[in-house]
Amino acid sequence: MPSDFDRLVSALRRAKRVSVLTGAGMSAESGIATFRGAGGLWEGRRVEEVATPEAFSADPVKVWRFYEGRRRAVKAAAPNPGHEALAALEARFPAFHVATQNVDGLHRRAGSRNLVELHGCVERRYCVVCRRTEEDLEPLDDLPPLCKGCGGMMRPDIVWFGEPLSVEAWEDARQAARESEVYLVVGTSSQVYPAAGLALVAADAGAEVFEINPEETPLSPVFTGAIREPSGKALPRVVAALFG
Ligand code: OAD
Numbered sequence: 194m195p196s197d198f199d200r201l202v203s204a205l206r207r208a209k210r211v212s213v214l215t216g217a218g219m220s221a222e223s224g225i226a227t228f229r230g231a232g233g234l235w236e237g238r239r240v241e242e243v244a245t246p247e248a249f250s251a252d253p254v255k256v257w258r259f260y261e262g263r264r265r266a267v268k269a270a271a272p273n274p275g276h277e278a279l280a281a282l283e284a285r286f287p288a289f290h291v292a293t294q295n296v297d298g299l300h301r302r303a304g305s306r307n308l309v310e311l312h313g314c315v316e317r318r319y320c321v322v323c324r325r326t327e328e329d330l331e332p333l334d335d336l337p338p339l340c341k342g343c344g345g346m347m348r349p350d351i352v353w354f355g356e357p358l359s360v361e362a363w364e365d366a367r368q369a370a371r372e373s374e375v376y377l378v379v380g381t382s383s384q385v386y387p388a389a390g391l392a393l394v395a396a397d398a399g400a401e402v403f404e405i406n407p408e409e410t411p412l413s414p415v416f417t418g419a420i421r422e423p424s425g426k427a428l429p430r431v432v433a434a435l436f437g
Pocket of ligand 1: 215216217218219221222227228229230233244294295312352353354379380381382383384385405406407408410422423424425
């Protein structure tokens with residue numbers, strides 16, 4: 194019986210079109226906390242307190258303090274070997290797409306180009322009045338930051354709970370899922386929709402779907418196979434097996 198790792202490598206050898214969905218576990222080895230589980234960002238905190246438009250209207254400074262902490266953590270972090278492996282894979286396939294739920298920008302920093310950030314990015318913020326954008330990771334001393342154009346309040350460019358994803362980003366990710374022969378689901382608890390549903394779109398369209406996650410998730414039974422390892426270890430092993 195070939196292992197799931199061997200089945201994944203064989204599937205990738207045959208494939209021309211590959212897509213990936215990533216979540217917080219992808220950046221765990223870069224020192225960025227995940228959301229769910231022990232030590233996660235949502236432990237001891239309710240999502241509604243910091244990650245909804247209602248929370249921002251009620252107390253923008255509280256919400257900004259949370260995201261300022263995340264901005265500083267992201268600034269101090271660097272892509273890990275998992276991010277680097279995905280960037281290396283992009284160069285080797287005719288079509289390779291990454292859809293990430295992460296807002297840390299680490300895929301871009303690692304060199305992934307055909308990338309969609311479904312939930313936004315902490316590097317960007319925009320004015321709620323005139324929509325002017327700013328993009329950096331410099332510490333913000335005065336919270337909330339105000340627009341240099343019109344003086345309006347700025348908000349993080351993050352898709353909060355209760356807000357729709359960008360139609361363009363979603364269509365891009367869904368098309369990649371539909372067209373892929375192999376679909377990788379990396380470091381996500383597969384609990385937040387619509388993003389989690391991309392793996393089901395890929396499976397329904399006939400892709401072989403493999404999960405890379407030390408833990409099982411609610412969608413594990415639907416997938417073709419699983420590599421139960423941290424992504425910073427599993428993905429470089431995949432690259433080495435394919436091209437080493
Ligand atoms: P979660 O925190 O829900 O799940 C992280 C997953 O990563 C878990 O299944 C872990 O088992 C797994 N994991 C941990 N370390 C890993 C490693 N080194 N390698 C591989 N996997 C590892 O994070 P997400 O699924 O990304 O949304 O959460 C989805 C969304 O919910 C986030 O985008 C965020 C959150 O609330 C918003 O803020 C809008």
